[in-house]
Amino acid sequence: FSRTPREGGNDRKFSRTPREGGEERSFSRPRREEGGNDRKFSRTPREGGSERSFSRPRREEGGNDRKFSRAPREGGNERSFSRPRREEGGNERSFSRPRREDSRPFGERREERSFSRPRRDSFGSDGPKRIVKSRSTKPKAKSDDGMVRLNKFISNSGVCSRREADEYIVAGLVSVNGEVITELGTKIKQDSDVRFNGERLKGEEKVYLLMNKPKDFVTTLSDPNADKTVMDLIAGKCAQRVYPVGRLDKQTTGVLLLTNDGEMADRLTHPSNMHKKIYHIVLDKNLSGTDFNAILEGITLEDGPVNADSLAYVDGEKTEVGLEIHSGRNRVVRRIFEHLGYRVKRLDRVFFAGLTKKNLRRGQWRFLTEQEIAMLKMGAYE
Numbered sequence: 001f002s003r004t005p006r007e008g009g010n011d012r013k014f015s016r017t018p019r020e021g022g023e024e025r026s027f028s029r030p031r032r033e034e035g036g037n038d039r040k041f042s043r044t045p046r047e048g049g050s051e052r053s054f055s056r057p058r059r060e061e062g063g064n065d066r067k068f069s070r071a072p073r074e075g076g077n078e079r080s081f082s083r084p085r086r087e088e089g090g091n092e093r094s095f096s097r098p099r100r101e102d103s104r105p106f107g108e109r110r111e112e113r114s115f116s117r118p119r120r121d122s123f124g125s126d127g128p129k130r131i132v133k134s135r136s137t138k139p140k141a142k143s144d145d146g147m148v149r150l151n152k153f154i155s156n157s158g159v160c161s162r163r164e165a166d167e168y169i170v171a172g173l174v175s176v177n178g179e180v181i182t183e184l185g186t187k188i189k190q191d192s193d194v195r196f197n198g199e200r201l202k203g204e205e206k207v208y209l210l211m212n213k214p215k216d217f218v219t220t221l222s223d224p225n226a227d228k229t230v231m232d233l234i235a236g237k238c239a240q241r242v243y244p245v246g247r248l249d250k251q252t253t254g255v256l257l258l259t260n261d262g263e264m265a266d267r268l269t270h271p272s273n274m275h276k277k278i279y280h281i282v283l284d285k286n287l288s289g290t291d292f293n294a295i296l297e298g299i300t301l302e303d304g305p306v307n308a309d310s311l312a313y314v315d316g317e318k319t320e321v322g323l324e325i326h327s328g329r330n331r332v333v334r335r336i337f338e339h340l341g342y343r344v345k346r347l348d349r350v351f352f353a354g355l356t357k358k359n360l361r362r363g364q365w366r367f368l369t370e371q372e373i374a375m376l377k378m379g380a381y382e
Contacts, residue, residue, distance in 0.1 A: 147187040150174065153194055155262025157201035158241035160221075161269070162262050173197055207240045208373055209258040211365035212357040219247045219256065230256065233363055245269060246352075249331060254279075254349030255357050258365075264376060268353055274326040275381070276309070278351035279333050284343040286318035291340045295323075301335055308336075354381030 151165035154174065159165070165174075172180050175195045176188050188194065194201045211230065213219070218226040221243055230244060245257040245265045259265060267273060298307030306327050314320035323333065334344050350356060354375055360366065368376075375381055 147189060150176065150181060150186045150188050150194070151184070152262070153188060153190075153192075154196060154201060155265075156206075156260070157194075157196075158243060158260030158262075159196055159201060160243060160262070161265045163266065165262075168196065205240060206261045207238065207242060207259060208261065208264075208368040208376070209234065209238065209242060209365050210355055210357075210360070210368055210372075211256045211258060212360035212362055213248055213253055213256040214362040215251055215253050218250050219244045226250075230258070234258070234365060246328070247330070248349060249334075252347045252349065253362065255352040255355055256349075257352065257355065267379070268376075269328065271328050274328065275353050276324060276326055276351070277328075277349060279323050279325070280314065280346075280348045280350055281321050281323055281333065281337070281344060282346035283319045283321070283337060284345055287313075287321055287342070291342075294340065295336060299336065299339060301332075301339060303329060306332060306336065 150169060151162045154160065154165040154168070155162045160168070166184055168174055169184060169186075170182055172182050173196060174181055176186070177193050211233065213230060214233075216228060217233070218229045220226070220229055221231060223229060234242070240260050242258040242260045243265075245259060246269045248254065248256055257268070268275060292311060295308050296311055298305050300306075306325075306329070308323050308325050310322075310324035312322050314322055325333065329335075333347060337344050355368075355372065
């Protein structure tokens with residue numbers, strides 16, 4: 001049952017198959033198409049008849065064995081697999097270097113460059129060159145050629161702020177080189193003959209004065225109805241013409257800044273800036289707890305709601321309070337207490353824009369220090 005008939009009548013074991021030429025071989029060995037030599041299963045035939053290990057690939061040209069890590073190279077020289085072959089010549093080079101088209105001298109070959117560098121047609125002087133424009137160090141000329149706005153010129157002269165200067169210009173009180181100017185935004189030269197109410201103005205050095213304003217002095221440049229103004233306190237003592245920053249009413253005392261710097265005056269007095277001010281207030285009667293809380297929570301005056309940032313009794317006396325506020329409305333402190341039925345007997349401003357009246361008696365003044373001026377210019381205050 002285990003054997004099958006064979007053509008020719010010869011019997012063989014089931015494990016053997018017929019072979020051309022009549023020779024029997026083991027079933028475990030494959031028969032070869034050419035030649036009669038047996039070899040191990042791990043070996044394959046090779047051109048030229050030489051045996052080699054199965055782990056080695058055969059080479060198309062030549063009979064020399066090489067390591068698997070090496071690739072054939074034109075000319076027959078062996079090199080490392082990690083190095084790329086060159087098209088011409090047999091010298092080995094590093095894989096990191098680009099392949100050259102020819103072996104001409106360096107000066108005649110195309111220039112090697114990185115991807116980020118512009119390409120040049122020739123290394124020699126005949127090729128195009130990169131043109132680098134030199135950066136000019138000469139400062140750009142201003143388009144105004146030294147021109148300045150008229151309202152700024154007036155403000156810098158110490159007459160008033162820019163906003164007030166605009167009002168004077170529209171009113172026809174300002175002339176330039178003998179011609180009355182009423183158009184806002186007019187620019188003039190620094191050496192122009194600018195007159196306000198017939199008096200010639202000139203640019204002056206910026207000065208800043210701190211005064212402890214006394215009672216009964218009006219905060220203005222001039223007032224025909226006032227007996228005394230704050231300008232009387234510095235008359236003949238300051239060469240520059242300065243004007244008050246903000247207003248303190250006739251009966252109010254304390255910190256007052258005077259300057260001829262119109263820009264700074266605008267910053268300090270503009271309502272949107274909301275600079276902190278602290279007042280010492282003496283009332284005609286005790287301030288009740290209900291009214292105390294109402295001032296902190298906010299009350300409504302004829303020109304809108306207002307509230308204090310901080311409020312406290314002074315030395316336990318309920319007729320004296322310290323009030324901190326940012327609002328810059330006219331007579332706002334007096335109007336707060338008058339709205340609640342109190343009369344302000346004394347009102348003293350002890351703090352304004354980071355400045356205090358320390359070491360200044362009533363009616364005295366002094367120039368600001370460099371540190372105080374820098375603080376105002378940088379706005380490093382509440």
